[in-house]
Amino acid sequence: MNQERFDVLIDSIGRLARRGATAHALNILEKLRPVEVATVLKALQGRTRESTFAGLADRDPEKAAESLSELGPGFVRELLEPLSSDRTLELLALLSKDDAAVLVDVLPEPLRDQLLDRLQEEHARDVQELLNFETETAGRIMTPDFFALGEDVTVSEAITALQKRSEDLEMSFYVYVVDGRNHLLGVVNMRQLLLNSPSTPLRKFMSTDVIRVTTATDQEEVARLVANYNLIALPVVDAENRLVGIVTVDDIIDVIKEEATEDIYALAGVEADDRATGSSLQSIRSRLPWLLLSLGTAMLAAVVVNAFRDAIGHAIVLAVLMPVVLAMGGNAATQSMTVVVRSIGLDNLVWSVAARVILKESIVAALNGAVVGLIAGLSASVWFRNTRVGVVIAVALLLSTVVGGLVGALVPMVLKRMRIDPAIASSIFVTTVTVIVGLVIFLWAGRLLLAN
Amino acid sequence: MNQERFDVLIDSIGRLARRGATAHALNILEKLRPVEVATVLKALQGRTRESTFAGLADRDPEKAAESLSELGPGFVRELLEPLSSDRTLELLALLSKDDAAVLVDVLPEPLRDQLLDRLQEEHARDVQELLNFETETAGRIMTPDFFALGEDVTVSEAITALQKRSEDLEMSFYVYVVDGRNHLLGVVNMRQLLLNSPSTPLRKFMSTDVIRVTTATDQEEVARLVANYNLIALPVVDAENRLVGIVTVDDIIDVIKEEATEDIYALAGVEADDRATGSSLQSIRSRLPWLLLSLGTAMLAAVVVNAFRDAIGHAIVLAVLMPVVLAMGGNAATQSMTVVVRSIGLDNLVWSVAARVILKESIVAALNGAVVGLIAGLSASVWFRNTRVGVVIAVALLLSTVVGGLVGALVPMVLKRMRIDPAIASSIFVTTVTVIVGLVIFLWAGRLLLAN
Numbered sequence: 001m002n003q004e005r006f007d008v009l010i011d012s013i014g015r016l017a018r019r020g021a022t023a024h025a026l027n028i029l030e031k032l033r034p035v036e037v038a039t040v041l042k043a044l045q046g047r048t049r050e051s052t053f054a055g056l057a058d059r060d061p062e063k064a065a066e067s068l069s070e071l072g073p074g075f076v077r078e079l080l081e082p083l084s085s086d087r088t089l090e091l092l093a094l095l096s097k098d099d100a101a102v103l104v105d106v107l108p109e110p111l112r113d114q115l116l117d118r119l120q121e122e123h124a125r126d127v128q129e130l131l132n133f134e135t136e137t138a139g140r141i142m143t144p145d146f147f148a149l150g151e152d153v154t155v156s157e158a159i160t161a162l163q164k165r166s167e168d169l170e171m172s173f174y175v176y177v178v179d180g181r182n183h184l185l186g187v188v189n190m191r192q193l194l195l196n197s198p199s200t201p202l203r204k205f206m207s208t209d210v211i212r213v214t215t216a217t218d219q220e221e222v223a224r225l226v227a228n229y230n231l232i233a234l235p236v237v238d239a240e241n242r243l244v245g246i247v248t249v250d251d252i253i254d255v256i257k258e259e260a261t262e263d264i265y266a267l268a269g270v271e272a273d274d275r276a277t278g279s280s281l282q283s284i285r286s287r288l289p290w291l292l293l294s295l296g297t298a299m300l301a302a303v304v305v306n307a308f309r310d311a312i313g314h315a316i317v318l319a320v321l322m323p324v325v326l327a328m329g330g331n332a333a334t335q336s337m338t339v340v341v342r343s344i345g346l347d348n349l350v351w352s353v354a355a356r357v358i359l360k361e362s363i364v365a366a367l368n369g370a371v372v373g374l375i376a377g378l379s380a381s382v383w384f385r386n387t388r389v390g391v392v393i394a395v396a397l398l399l400s401t402v403v404g405g406l407v408g409a410l411v412p413m414v415l416k417r418m419r420i421d422p423a424i425a426s427s428i429f430v431t432t433v434t435v436i437v438g439l440v441i442f443l444w445a446g447r448l449l450l451a452n
Numbered sequence: 453m454n455q456e457r458f459d460v461l462i463d464s465i466g467r468l469a470r471r472g473a474t475a476h477a478l479n480i481l482e483k484l485r486p487v488e489v490a491t492v493l494k495a496l497q498g499r500t501r502e503s504t505f506a507g508l509a510d511r512d513p514e515k516a517a518e519s520l521s522e523l524g525p526g527f528v529r530e531l532l533e534p535l536s537s538d539r540t541l542e543l544l545a546l547l548s549k550d551d552a553a554v555l556v557d558v559l560p561e562p563l564r565d566q567l568l569d570r571l572q573e574e575h576a577r578d579v580q581e582l583l584n585f586e587t588e589t590a591g592r593i594m595t596p597d598f599f600a601l602g603e604d605v606t607v608s609e610a611i612t613a614l615q616k617r618s619e620d621l622e623m624s625f626y627v628y629v630v631d632g633r634n635h636l637l638g639v640v641n642m643r644q645l646l647l648n649s650p651s652t653p654l655r656k657f658m659s660t661d662v663i664r665v666t667t668a669t670d671q672e673e674v675a676r677l678v679a680n681y682n683l684i685a686l687p688v689v690d691a692e693n694r695l696v697g698i699v700t701v702d703d704i705i706d707v708i709k710e711e712a713t714e715d716i717y718a719l720a721g722v723e724a725d726d727r728a729t730g731s732s733l734q735s736i737r738s739r740l741p742w743l744l745l746s747l748g749t750a751m752l753a754a755v756v757v758n759a760f761r762d763a764i765g766h767a768i769v770l771a772v773l774m775p776v777v778l779a780m781g782g783n784a785a786t787q788s789m790t791v792v793v794r795s796i797g798l799d800n801l802v803w804s805v806a807a808r809v810i811l812k813e814s815i816v817a818a819l820n821g822a823v824v825g826l827i828a829g830l831s832a833s834v835w836f837r838n839t840r841v842g843v844v845i846a847v848a849l850l851l852s853t854v855v856g857g858l859v860g861a862l863v864p865m866v867l868k869r870m871r872i873d874p875a876i877a878s879s880i881f882v883t884t885v886t887v888i889v890g891l892v893i894f895l896w897a898g899r900l901l902l903a904n
Contacts, residue, residue: 007804014804035680043805070680159646173625173642173684190625190642194611227709228487228522230702232625232684249701250682256705257679260712261794264719268790269783276795276809276861283816287787291824294783299831301775309768316761319771323753323891326778331721331746335739338720342713343728352459352466353495357728364735372743379751409728439775 010043017048022055029056034066041071042277046078053079057087065094073106074275080107089118097123098143098251101130138222139215141255142236142245148176149202151185156198158188174233174246177206182242184235186210212237215244219255220345226252263345266423267338269294290428297432301326304436308443314451317384318443321393328372329400329438330431336361336408337430341423344416351417358409365405366398373398388449395445400438407433458488462495469500474507481508486518493523494729498530505531509539517546525558526730532559541570549575550595550703553582590674591667593707594688594697600628601654603637608650610640626685626698629658634694636687638662664689667696671707672797678704715797718875719790721746742880749884753778756888760895766903769836770895773845780824781852781890782883788813788860789882793875796868806865810858817857818850825850840901847897852890859885 009028016025029037029052037056041049057064068079068091080088080103092100092115100119104112104127116124126144133139149158158175175193177186186206196205212235213222226234226249234252236245262272269290274283305312305322312318340357343349349357377394381387411430412422461480468477481489481504489508493501509516520531520543532540532555544552544567552571556564556579568576578596585591601610610627627645629638638658648657664687665674678686678701686704688697714724721742726735757764757774764770792809795801801809829846833839860882864874 007802010802010804033681039802043802045808162643163647190646191614194642194645195615227702227705229485232701249684249705250679253679253701253705253708256708257712257798260709260716261798264712264716264790264794267716268719268786270787270790274791276792276801276813277805280812280815280819283791283812284819287784287816288820288823290787291780291783291820292827294779295776295824295828298776298779299828301779302772305775306772309772312771313765313768316765316771319764319768319774320754320758320761322771322774323757323778323887324747324750326775327746327750327753327887328743331743332739334720335722335742338716339722339726339735340728342716346709346713349728350459350462350491350495352462353729356497360732360735361728363732364739367732367736368740368743371740372747375744376747376751435775435779 006039006043010040013040013052014044014048017044017052022051025052026055026059030060030063034063035070037063037067038070041067041075041079049075050079050082054083057083057091061087061090062094065091068103069095069099073102074273074278076103076106077108081111085111085114085118089115092119092127093123096143096145097126098130098141101127101140105131133215136219137215138213138217138219138234138236138247139245141219141222141251142215142247144245146176146233146235146243146246147174148178148182148243151177151179151203151206152201154198155193155196155200155202158193158202159198162193175202176235176243176246177202178243184210184212184237184241184243187235210235212241213247214239220259222247223252223255223259227256259345263341263423266421267334267341267427269427293428297428297435300432301435301439304439305443308447311443311447311451315446317386317389317450318392318446321380321389322439322442324376324393325396325400325438325442326435328376328397329404329434331404332365332368332401333404333408333430333434334427336365336405337412337426340409340412341426344412344422349413349416351413354413354417357413358406361405361409362402365402365408369398369401369405372401386450392442392445392449396438396442399441400434403437404430404434458491462492465492465504466496466500469496469504474503477504478507478511482512482515486515487522489515489519490522493519493527493531501527502531502534506535509535509543513539513542514546517543520555521547521551525554526725526727528555528558529560533563537563537566537570541567544571544579545575548595548597549578550582550593553579553592557583585667588671589667590665590669590671590686590688590699591697593671593674593703594667594699596697598628598685598687598695598698599626600630600634600695603629603631603655603658604653606650607645607648607652607654610645610654611650614645627654628687628695628698629654630695636662636664636689636693636695639687662687664693665699666691672711674699675704675707675711679708711797715793715875718873719786719793719879721879745880749880749887752884753887753891756891757895760899763895763899763903767898769838769841769902770844770898773832773841774891774894776828776845777848777852777890777894778887780828780849781856781886783856784817784820784853785856785860785882785886786879788817788857789864789878792861792864793878796864796874801865801868803865803869806869809865810861813857813861814854817854821850821853821857824853838902844894844897844901848890848894851893852886855889856882856886 013025013028041053044052104115116128130140149161173190175188179185186208187210188202188206192205211225211229215236215238233246233248235243236247238244265272271286274286373394376397377390380393381390408430412426415422415425465477465480493505496504556567568580582592601613625642627640629640631637638660639662640654640658644657663677663681667688667690685698685700687695688699690696717724723738726738825846828849829842832845833842863882864878867874867877
């Protein structure tokens with residue numbers, strides 16, 4: 001469905017729901033797929049969203065459950081808390097265990113425990129177990145529903161087993177092969193079952209070189225493996241190589257998007273849960289801390305300028321050109337930092353190339369700084385009819401660009417080496433250092449050449 | 453393989469290759485998977501990379517071809533041009549057609565045509581056809597190798613057909629069902645073939661509600677569909693609904709990463725092909741245009757300050773606090789813009805919520821601006837023992853934060869509506885407007901309250 005049609009749809013459902021014609025709105029929603037329902041719900045206003053969702057949960061619990069899962073944890077509290085706990089239980093029982101775990105996890109403590117108590121025993125145990133793994137690990141994003149057989153099972157026995165339980169398997173195009181104590185031995189894909197004769201045991205054609213992760217593996221590493229080896233599902237084992245779950249490619253796509261969002265947001269000083277259609281309070285909580293930190297570093301820059309107030313008094317041109325110095329050093333640093341942070345995220349940039357990357361970023365910064373400095377210097381000389389002004393701004397831009405490029409490349413690589421997320425920690429540090437160094441060079445050169 | 457082991461590996465292969473012990477280096481590389489070989493090659497220095505790749509192409513052409521494909525188009529010219537055209541042809545013929553198309557596309561015109569001329573006829577025609585589609589469309593990223601059967605074909609006939617040709621099918625867990633003229637009618641997955649009796653015709657159990665795209669569909673839209681509907685492959689049809697190819701989830705993962713990189717880079721003013729380990733020249737080409745544009749807007753800010761030089765002469769404190777005004781307005785704008793740009797990229801944010809998003813961003817900016825302004829105002833009052841200084845900076849920060857939030861949300865949404873990529877065009881415009889408005893308010897209030 002394209003955007004224009006969505007706009008029309010959202011508009012009419014919103015209007016119907018607000019006029020109390022919920023039944024009409026639900027008639028339309030029932031015909032959509034869960035992800036489409038999720039998009040519509042997301043666009044509705046708070047009140048209308050709640051009542052529409054409650055209506056849908058009454059009429060078509062399965063679609064309501066799946067739509068909730070598509071909406072993601074951000075909307076769970078808002079939509080589930082108004083429902084009766086019977087209805088909530090019904091919705092959670094309809095979801096796969098990994099999806100249910102994601103949703104239960106964000107509910108407030110008492111409601112969460114109450115739900116886990118009352119959820120069907122086996123289902124609850126699995127959900128509870130998933131919740132015990134650290135967030136952002138393979139254990140947390142895996143599903144415990146997979147299909148595993150012994151190595152002596154034949155193709156025809158495997159097909160019979162598969163026919164018996166096929167409903168609750170997510171994207172199950174693989175059969176995992178395990179020994180009697182559930183240790184992972186190999187993997188067979190559905191196509192191989194079709195291509196081999198019925199009496200062949202799985203061990204004859206299973207692939208034993210299975211890429212696997214443990215429950216503690218970071219989800220970013222899991223995503224990298226799935227992407228690099230073009231996998232559809234990846235088995236997760238415990239510390240003793242016992243198969244405990246699988247991570248499927250659809251979950252990995254969510255991880256990749258989430259990690260990219262975290263990187264983009266971190267560079268701008270925003271928390272990962274900040275959404276354009278989210279609540280204002282959440283956005284304020286997400287952004288204010290960084291603004292305050294940033295105010296602190298800006299004040300530091302003001303202290304630097306204050307130390308040169310006599311020079312500025314003698315040559316107001318220093319104040320006039322200050323915006324140029326502040327903007328350009330920060331820009332070069334941000335470019336360099338962004339490229340290095342992204343290369344770390346995408347290619348898992350390794351420490352052995354660090355020296356080369358830093359050298360290259362310095363060369364790039366030096367050449368770009370020379371061009372920018374030259375142009376700015378000539379413009380300023382002409383504008384103020386004073387060559388010295390041109391020299392001051394040219395030197396300041398050249399040097400602050402070089403410092404920016406160097407620091408922008410160095411800081412994320414060192415942070416990565418120290419196992420600190422380079423995206424989150426780099427931005428404020430890099431721009432502060434660059435801006436302050438740029439200001440000092442500029443004002444110091446200005447005092448030397450212009451204010452005497 | 454974890455990062456430390458990779459570092460050691462890269463180090464030893466690099467050392468072996470530089471000492472001319474290429475045979476030893478190749479012995480190690482031969483035991484790695486293509487994606488691992490690619491990671492090693494990427495980390496080697498230019499010369500060493502070329503000679504190592506040439507050696508690998510001699511010894512194990514298939515691994516060389518696949519590693520090249522994993523390396524991506526950025527390294528193709530460098531690695532293929534030194535090879536004989538026979539060797540290059542051999543490598544290309546070993547790749548799937550969509551992967552070959554990606555690589556051939558970046559070669560210089562004469563070599564490219566020569567290769568297409570000599571590539572095995574059918575293979576060349578398919579590659580050529582893929583190249584005829586616009587970049588970043590489904591046509592360009594699809595593979596023409598898929599598995600399609602008629603609707604009256606039975607399960608056992610389908611299995612026989614599948615057994616006959618199974619080698620060159622990428623991730624083929626689906627059988628597409630077409631009519632006599634190749635129009636797409638439905639889809640069946642491998643598991644369904646196992647679960648239905650041998651004599652059942654496909655039409656009995658195929659799913660007819662097939663999500664499909666046309667060759668002209670933008671790759672970003674294709675990625676959204678695959679992600680939202682949890683698909684492993686998506687059929688691509690021409691304007692007459694004839695099946696012409698499939699896009700597989702592994703290609704979609706690449707698209708999602710590429711689009712995220714484009715968004716991150718665009719916000720920092722870097723072109724998509726800029727890599728930490730790439731060439732300096734490419735990085736300069738990628739970054740200098742934006743730096744120059746940015747220099748232009750910074751000069752504009754200098755012109756604004758110049759108009760107030762008398763005020764600054766009377767109250768140097770205006771110069772001292774200028775870095776705070778410049779930093780804070782830009783920060784709030786960047787936060788708001790980043791959240792809106794990412795929401796557009798991820799959730800396909802629709803126009804019907806634009807008013808709500810803009811209202812919300814304004815509220816967030818106003819409250820954040822009030823807090824930041826208050827703190828900055830109090831600090832400045834104490835620092836300079838002058839309440840008027842505090843008032844000037846507080847008002848400037850409050851108003852420029854509000855303007856930043858408003859413009860930061862408004863610009864990307866309007867650009868999206870006008871079908872211009874919001875990530876690329878927003879950044880420079882938003883920060884320039886915010887910074888200039890902030891400066892004018894600050895200096896104007898300063899002249900009024902401090903310089904009289």
